[in-house]
Amino acid sequence: MPSGGDVREITWNNPVLGSGRLLFKSGCSSQYNLGGYRSEDADDGVDSGGNMIDTMTNTRWSFETDNVAWSMLESNRMELEAMVACAGVVETTDFTITSINGVVYAGNGKPVGNPIGDGKSSTFSIKLAGGGVLQKIS
Secondary structure (H helix, E strand, C coil): CCCCCCEEEEEEEECCCEEEEEEECCCCCEEEECCEEEECCCCCCECCCCCECCCEEEECEEEEEEEEECCCCCCCCCHHHHHHHHHCCCCCEEEEEEECCCCEEEEEEEEEEEEEEECCCCEEEEEEEECCCCEECC
């Protein structure tokens, strides 16, 4: 039976900045791109003999969501600031992503793009990405 649902938390550990965790607003969606090898989707990917031309590329893993809980008031909860700091250092960060169904994925990378806070909903959006693949560890 397929089982999905909310993300419970993301833990992170960076050799320069230390570690922390991100909590999530319930009932929101998130996208997982496990990374690895992909075949190009091209309608003209065929030779004159009718044989498929398989153009393969290696893609990075990524995880994207717009529902990370963000508390602007609590000085011990600096989630958005921590992710901006992780994006700004050369050293990559170890991430684990835990779902409500108990599944855990892990990857090494960093926040990419522009994490944006939403003051009204007390959330921020984030995209994490890295080399290799996002691995299911439990």
